[in-house]
Amino acid sequence: MTVHDPHRPVIALAMGDPAGISPELTAKLTCLDEVRAVARLLVIGDRRVFDEGARIAGLTPDLPNLSPSTDPRSIAGEAAFMDLGHLDPATIERGVAVKAGGAFALENYRRALVLAREGQADAVCFTPFNKKAMRLARPQYDDEIAFSAEIAGLKTPASEFNVLDKLWNARVTSHIALKDVASLLSVERIHRALTLTNACMRRAGFATPRIAVAGLNPHAGDGGNFGREEIDIIEPAVQAGRAEGIAAEGPFPADTVFLRAKGGAFDAVLTMYHDQGQIAMKLMGFDRGVTILGGFPFPICTPAHGTAYDIAGQGIASVGASRAAVLLAAEMAGAARIGDRAA
Structure with missing residues (x-):
């Protein structure tokens, strides 16, 4: 277990669409030593969905639960899980975009954005969303930029960037x-x-x-x-x-x-x-591609690929782009924290 380091940024990691590869990718991310070495991950979702993703990935992550009312900055190890208990994975069919899956991803992401907005997380990441499912759950949903700006209270321009290496x-x-x-x-x-x-x-x-x-x-x-x-x-x-x-x-x-x-x-x-x-x-x-939502007061990163419904549940999804997203978020958040301390 890594010694508590208050200078390691807290990254709120929202679980994405449960019908795709997001649960598997989330579980894989929590087991990467290089991720745990540079950030304190707070995974937000339903523990049952996460555990199913870990089973598919063939992993047993060391991930204690953290109460939704607890300040994530108290995370002393490398990672913790905020269990919202809002989706039974048995009710979701793999490879199918449904309202319940969209609502699950939206609530996870909203919680992550609120934590960052309130200064309880230094960056936000999410595993892939499915826009059809998001719109089924929220008909006015346009894209991540508009939703993020609404929750974060952003009044200035924002944009999407893609990063490869x-x-x-x-x-x-x-x-x-x-x-x-x-x-x-x-x-x-x-x-x-x-x-x-x-x-x-x-x-x-x-x-x-x-x-x-x-x-x-x-x-x-x-x-x-x-x-x-x-x-x-x-x-x-x-x-x-x-x-x-x-x-x-x-x-x-x-x-x-x-x-x-x-x-x-x-x-x-x-x-x-x-x-x-x-x-x-x-x-x-x-x-390996990463998408960044730029113009926000905190980094928001996600893999540039989608939910890959065609391979969901097979345990073969590559974690490469998700890994790159979290590492980039940690790097950007860490640089911002150093700048704040210097100021």
Whole structure:
């Protein structure tokens, strides 16, 4: 057992969709020595769901229960479990998105966000959600950003980032129809995304993040032949960022900019829409990618992949991306704690 270290960040780990691989991944995370060495995990969910996930994974985690009324900062070991007792796993069919599963994941996540909001946790992580199940439980559910902002009381802009090893992908628009992307681009919106990317990456330890900005059109518009968004909107936003000291370049053709970034020319790529970056990032490392919700006063991280209903219950889910998410959250939270003590 690790000696109590008050400087190890507390990470509230919300169990995700119970019909997928989330229970298995959660159990695997609690048994990783490298995770326990850098963070105090507080798993939030139903102990019965967790124990079933551990059985599937072939593990017997050492995870004492912590009362929901107890301050998580009192965790003296490497991990503990907050049992909400709100879902019997026998009522959930594997591989099927249902209202009960969505409600389970939403309540776990809400509890984690409240703990972080109240200063009782230093970071939040969650194993994969299923958006269909979430919307069955909460019809107004849009995405994790909007829900997180509501619970955290955030009034300033937030965004989703994907991280693969040390390469970041940010985006100007996210979960919208492709046909709406061009009409939603503006100099102000791109500049805001660029500023937020720069700030979040600095918080994550980049002294001066080098950010490449992708064009919207093929060949970045080819000098206006394939569209003028690059000339009229994207380039002015890049220049505005550079005038403020942001190390931004572009717009670059989206079909080659990730090759340059992967080769080390840039630390991040700011794309104009969701799949413009997601396809590249997941192709380069589907089992290692992490999603960060940036702009919040505490780190929020999750694996970039989904609930993998097709392999649920088989004990073969890779913990790689979940591991990377927790380690990144611990690194960011630890850096923030050091900064707070120094201040």
